[in-house]
Amino acid sequence: MVLLSQIFFTLVGLLLVTGLYLVIAQDNLVKKLLGLSVFQTAIFVFYLAQGKLFPGAVPILGGEVVNYSHPLPHVLILTAIVVGIATLAVGLSLVVRVQEELGSSEEDEARHRERNP
């Protein structure tokens, strides 16, 4: 099980840096937001992985259960997912306004037009 969790957390790390790379390297604002979502999702996965035990049953009393999985990380991440969706929505609507006001959704181009109207 140690091996499994190691593989799992390595994947989380890979997702984290992929998201961070996209945010930094992409010039397009929508692609930046996608990178941000990947980054956040990596953290969600990290939380969810913490709660699972092998063997671990759903946290409902009863039956012949040895171990219960921890429900709290799931509850926490439900909140974080909602926050992530809200952030994505605000971000996309800001991209729409940037496109309307500056005529471009590429960061460099938009910044150039802002400085030289």
Next chain:
Amino acid sequence: MTDVLLIAPVLLPMLTAPVVVLIGNARIGWILSCLAAFGSAACAWLLLDAVAVEPVHYHFGNWPPPFGIEYVLDALNTPLLLLSSMAAGLALMTATPTSTEENFANRRPVFYALFLLCLAGLNGILSTGDVFNVFVFLEISSLTTYGLVAAGPRAGSALAAFQYLVLGTLGGSFVLLGIGLWFQATGSLNMADTRELLTQTPYAAVGLAGTLMLMLGFSLKAASFPLHQWLPSVYAAAPWPVTAFLAACATKVAIYAMARLALEVGGLGIQGRAVLGFVALTGVLWGAAAACFQRDIRRMLAWSSVSQLAYIVFAFSLGTAAGVAAAMVQFFAHAAIKGGIFLTLGPVRSFDDIAGLRDRDFLRTALLTLLTLGLLGVPLTAGFAAKWSLLSAALDSGHYIALGFLVLGSLIAVVYCLRLMEPVWLRSAPEKAHIPPLRGVFLVPSIVAVIAMFAVGTSPWAAKWGYLAAATLGYTQ
């Protein structure tokens, strides 16, 4: 009664926000939101006596900690609650229903609601004793701030808000990751409980990783050097009541969270503090130097904020009672001075706008000059008290090199303060002035800021709360 007062600074603005939107009248909304902000400030004020004795707790749903969520008000966060609510109230006063500064002037109740929710989020970060609650409130205040910044009058305000959104969300995500790592190491979310468990856990490395992630996340949110890139463009793009509010408390609340979580709960070690202090000292110089070269007046003041905020981070990094006291004085000093300057400048954006101001608008000139003297650190003003307490705290800890950095930073500050004063006093007024004079309701916040500046500068009030806060954090004098 104390129970109600304890949760009021969060609940009052949060519950008033939907009411303002539902009523839909700009004037009623404006009055209601000012009342809500000042009401929160009054509640924080009434609590001061109680928290001076011992921290006050509120358990939600009567669930005892560490299982339930609790609010803990102590000598560190209650004065800051007062500060943030007062700053919000004064900034809201200048966002009158008839001003044309914001982009969505036709949907003004939404603007007030966002402002109140932002205040609720900041007050939540200050009040809560639960680590995950900090993240939730951090995101509430951030999401609303993006909206407020995007309401700016410039074409680039949406772009500035977007850049802030990307960096702010990265910061928030790092905070979330840090909380997750702490949870992995301790299995607890309550601050006091986590603090205990982090010292005993066999997974100390995981705990340290969490502390560092939280440090990184809050540094981004606090625009603490070298993660300050978003701050100047946000200050330049936002409507001015929002800029004043952000300058007065949003970044400071992030510094508070950093101090409370990374330094107190996480117990960052002596090496970590040394690195933090050194980076902050570099930030003091970097921010002040960059301020001297800005062509936009708000960008100049924003860079000055980067420098001034670094003073607070340095004060906390000392890890002594005198350091916490210096941080507390600088919290109030910078909020009164920088918030006051932004509110006094109002719609002013370029140096040309204030050319020959002394002939056109003497009241604004007088207030601006007094506040700039405070920024400079002239005796009797809060700026002097803050720098004095910081210098003596650094001396007490034997940081003689730091002394050089701090004095040099103050000397560079003279340059940008002079840049602010030169057009006001020495240039001649242009033919046609398009900045309306400071009158009526717009005068009140500036005058309050000046009075607060002299009050903090001449009375030991802020330092007293600093020492009380240091005692609750466990530092001895």
